[in-house]
Amino acid sequence: MTDFSTANRSMPPPPSRMRRTGGVKRALLRWLLFAGLGVFALFYLMPLFVMLTTSLKSLEEIRTGSLVALPRTVTFDAWHTAWSQACSGIKCEGLRPYFMNSVLIAVPAVAISTMIGALNGYVVAHWRFRGANIIFSLMLFGCFIPFQVVLLPMARMLGLMGLAGTIPGLIFVHVIYGIGFTTLFFRNYYVSVPGELVKAAKVDGAGFLRIFWSIFLPLSLPIFVVTIIWQFTQIWNDFLFGVSFSQAGTQPVTVALNNIVNSTTGVKEYNVDMAAAIIAALPTLLVYVVAGKYFIRGLTAGSVKG
Amino acid sequence: MTRWLEHHLPKAVLAPSFLAVLVFVYGFIGWTAWVSLTRSKLMPRYEIDGFGQFVRLFASPRWDTAFGNLFIFGLLFVVISLVLGLLLAILLDQRIRVEGVIRTIYLYPMALSLIVTGTAWKWVLNPGLGLEAVVRGWGFENFRFDWLVNSDMAIYTVVIAGVWQASGFVMALFLAGLRSVDQEIIRAAEVDGIPTYRIYSAIIIPSMAPIFMSAFIVLTHLAIKSFDLVIALTGGGPGYATDLPATYMYAMAFSRGDIGQAAASAMVMMAVVFAIVVPYLYSELRPRHD
Numbered sequence: 001m002t003d004f005s006t007a008n009r010s011m012p013p014p015p016s017r018m019r020r021t022g023g024v025k026r027a028l029l030r031w032l033l034f035a036g037l038g039v040f041a042l043f044y045l046m047p048l049f050v051m052l053t054t055s056l057k058s059l060e061e062i063r064t065g066s067l068v069a070l071p072r073t074v075t076f077d078a079w080h081t082a083w084s085q086a087c088s089g090i091k092c093e094g095l096r097p098y099f100m101n102s103v104l105i106a107v108p109a110v111a112i113s114t115m116i117g118a119l120n121g122y123v124v125a126h127w128r129f130r131g132a133n134i135i136f137s138l139m140l141f142g143c144f145i146p147f148q149v150v151l152l153p154m155a156r157m158l159g160l161m162g163l164a165g166t167i168p169g170l171i172f173v174h175v176i177y178g179i180g181f182t183t184l185f186f187r188n189y190y191v192s193v194p195g196e197l198v199k200a201a202k203v204d205g206a207g208f209l210r211i212f213w214s215i216f217l218p219l220s221l222p223i224f225v226v227t228i229i230w231q232f233t234q235i236w237n238d239f240l241f242g243v244s245f246s247q248a249g250t251q252p253v254t255v256a257l258n259n260i261v262n263s264t265t266g267v268k269e270y271n272v273d274m275a276a277a278i279i280a281a282l283p284t285l286l287v288y289v290v291a292g293k294y295f296i297r298g299l300t301a302g303s304v305k306g
Numbered sequence: 307m308t309r310w311l312e313h314h315l316p317k318a319v320l321a322p323s324f325l326a327v328l329v330f331v332y333g334f335i336g337w338t339a340w341v342s343l344t345r346s347k348l349m350p351r352y353e354i355d356g357f358g359q360f361v362r363l364f365a366s367p368r369w370d371t372a373f374g375n376l377f378i379f380g381l382l383f384v385v386i387s388l389v390l391g392l393l394l395a396i397l398l399d400q401r402i403r404v405e406g407v408i409r410t411i412y413l414y415p416m417a418l419s420l421i422v423t424g425t426a427w428k429w430v431l432n433p434g435l436g437l438e439a440v441v442r443g444w445g446f447e448n449f450r451f452d453w454l455v456n457s458d459m460a461i462y463t464v465v466i467a468g469v470w471q472a473s474g475f476v477m478a479l480f481l482a483g484l485r486s487v488d489q490e491i492i493r494a495a496e497v498d499g500i501p502t503y504r505i506y507s508a509i510i511i512p513s514m515a516p517i518f519m520s521a522f523i524v525l526t527h528l529a530i531k532s533f534d535l536v537i538a539l540t541g542g543g544p545g546y547a548t549d550l551p552a553t554y555m556y557a558m559a560f561s562r563g564d565i566g567q568a569a570a571s572a573m574v575m576m577a578v579v580f581a582i583v584v585p586y587l588y589s590e591l592r593p594r595h596d
Binding site for chain 2: 289
């Protein structure tokens with residue numbers, strides 16, 4: 001479903017009739033096609049280009065020069081400031097501590113929700129018991145709720161648990177609202193493992209955990225990659241939970257970025273804003289560049305079955 | 307004993323997640339629903355008072371704007387992303403050698419946080435120094451592109467940034483769909499000399515109805531939840547011009563201290579999502595004959 005393989009499209013050249021009448025027309029269409037593709041590529045690349053060049057300019061050059069011009073003199077001052085000095089709110093420590101917060105939130109939350117999802121998916125796909133289907137449906141629906149509907153009670157609950165404004169609190173929230181998706185991913189993947197395999201293993205005396213460990217886990221590398229990438233992207237890019245359930249020292253990088261950009265004190269430093277935005281985006285961009293195939297598979301797995 | 311344990315282990319594995327979902331999804335929805343029917347203000351109160359909060363909500367001009375914006379933004383965002391995504395997928399489907407590179411370029415925004423997207427577009431659309439200044443620099447002195455600070459037009463900047471972020475994703479969905487159409491039929495049509503646009507409009511696109519559906523669901527869902535983008539791009543402004551239900555809810559809950567209004571607006575969001583997602587989930591989960 002999510003394979004873009006063009007193997008089955010290596011067709012013979014189109015029938016000669018078309019070629020004879022339309023040589024020029026075809027060339028023209030081809031040219032138009034590439035022009036169109038190029039224009040759209042520019043549209044998608046432009047903001048990234050502008051961010052990058054702006055982050056490398058001095059404020060002086062930003063004010064006098066053009067948005068789309070390359071920097072006359074390249075300076076990394078803005079990157080320095082964004083990383084370790086930019087002010088968000090009253091503190092001026094740059095993005096660094098918040099970047100670390102995001103790491104501290106994302107790594108455990110991704111690990112825990114993925115492991116839970118693997119086990120859940122295994123149960124839902126191969127150890128059906130009465131009510132399992134309903135449970136799965138209920139969990140699936142949980143993926144689709146607008147989180148605004150749980151913000152208020154969750155804020156109170158975190159308070160009661162003593163986790164309000166803490167990093168463990170944010171990990172907890174991300175795990176809770178992540179398991180719906182991780183379960184779905186693993187369930188859809190494990191469904192394609194033949195039930196006979198499980199039955200045969202049972203006959204041989206293997207139990208629930210043994211079958212998971214020695215049959216399912218060895219098959220699971222691709223779906224682990226897909227799920228980990230999906231969860232990491234979701235959690236790293238999260239803003240709503242981060243802004244609702246954190247406090248001054250525990251904000252994730254997205255919240256700090258927004259605070260830096262919208263901080264009203266002092267001169268507006270656009271180059272610092274852009275450098276900060278790129279820093280906040282780097283981890284997920286890197287994942288996308290390195291493992292784009294799995295990233296796409298996660299995106300589509302959430303929406304298309306099979 | 308071990309047999310009994312073995313027999314119940316699958317249930318025991320699923321139980322904590324089930325319990326968590328029951329409490330943190332359904333219990334919490336129940337709590338919010340309950341509070342939306344009370345006179346809660348700064349602190350929740352639990353005496354049911356009827357639909358006063360909803361009456362107040364729909365009488366509020368700010369909510370009026372936010373709810374209206376949801377439909378303007380949602381409709382444009384979904385329709386433009388669908389059309390653009392399909393167009394890009396068809397363009398990319400023409401056996402192009404650099405397809406991989408172009409696909410990567412079209413899709414990368416989806417990996418970004420909406421806060422980053424909002425920050426980037428806020429800068430690009432900055433009237434003083436952004437695109438407006440660029441075009442003026444090219445000699446069009448009277449060019450105006452101040453949507454970001456124009457309360458009638460600001461909501462459309464959210465549409466632009468949203469489409470920029472999500473259309474590549476729609477393209478990926480459609481491209482995968484295009485590739486799964488039976489190639490024999492297409493080849494037969496090509497041999498018969500049927501023009502390419504007819505092949506697309508009569509054969510390929512109709513066969514992708516389920517993908518339209520999925521893309522539509524994902525996009526509407528994104529539109530209803532979109533909160534980050536507005537916060538980063540316009541902050542809901544100028545004034546309340548680009549408020550969405552999500553930002554209204556957040557403002558009531560965390561800065562205005564009006565828990566009753568926050569709960570009521572969250573329930574309306576929930577109802578909208580419900581109306582769209584439930585029929586879809588129902589059709590997805592219906593047992594199939596296979």
